[in-house]
Amino acid sequence: MTEWLFDGVLGLLLLGLAFGALYGRNLYASVLLFIAFGLALALIWARLGAADLALAEAAIGAGLTGVLLFAALARQPGPADRPEVTGTRLRLGAAAVVLPMLILLVQGLAPLSEAEPHLPEMIARHLDETGVSHPVTAVLLNYRAWDTLLELAVLLLALLGARQLGPRPLDLAEPWPLLRAWARVLAPLLVLAAGYVLWRGASAPGGAFQAGALLASGVVLLRLSGLLPRLRWSSAPLRLLVLGGLLVFISVALMTAWLGGGWLAYPVGAAKPLILLIETVATLSIAASLSLLVVGEGEDVSS
């Protein structure tokens, strides 16, 4: 009974926050409610037993997306408190499309909740051959390493796409003294936590994505409090960090295809060190790409 009460409250809170984020009085309120939505979602992931996801959501969904949205809000040309004007007719029309879809979706999804999944068994059966003991990490870096490789490529593409749009100055206000003092304390702790999460990822919830997101949030914190110099794509070490994950991953894939059993099929016994190598460089690469996406700047900011 109490579980149902908890679930119901969490679900209603989530939908309420989502509604507020969409139709909030002004953009500022919308962005704030969206950050709260991310935190509520992290709670729900923890409730549903996906601790890996709760870690990633708290750092990415609530932290980095919040910074991104606030930075975009600050660059809005018009006044940010302009209310959204939508005709009642348009709203009703959209509702008339959406409500029947809800019924259809629920009808389509309901049988799925009864079906018996058979994949977890198959994953558990071969877990000791993967080199790690946490099934989620095993899926990410062994069974479906392809996904992770392509995901790094997507991250790089997004970064290149954002770069194509020209330089973007980041106007930093004079940081609040308390923020500056806290950033100095928090940054080493974030690095420590990221290292721990990365290392624990082999046997418990955690891994490259979560550690990368934590590191990136540390970099963003330091940059926003003015303790780091400008992050520029033109600096060679940063570029190497961004590309490193993908390069190491592809070279491992090529080596396994050439010398071993096939594309990304790790040789027996070498799986653990290879996964650890890939995870370490992928963490650094994800951290560098995300921080460049969030607080990176163009090279030639003249105006």
Next chain:
Amino acid sequence: MSSSLFWMIIGAALWLLGLHGLLTLRQALRRIIAFNLMGSGVFLVMIALASRSQPSDPLLVALVVTGLVVAVSATALALRLAGVAQGGRKHAHPEEPRQ
């Protein structure tokens, strides 16, 4: 009603709420938020499906972890594009009377 069905319905409702926002809202920032809500709805359905078995189905959890990073990079790119589009509009307007 099982717990996973409840969360699947919440996920579907979230997706449709995002769709409704995408259809009715005009401001770019709100539309990007609406798009993110739709993504979160999909993730919620997937994790509700993962929670059918105890412990959660690692495959679906891993897919959503990947999806989360892709979602944030897509959001960053979308916000940059929206910023450039708005900046372009702002620069374009003063030149119009001259021509």
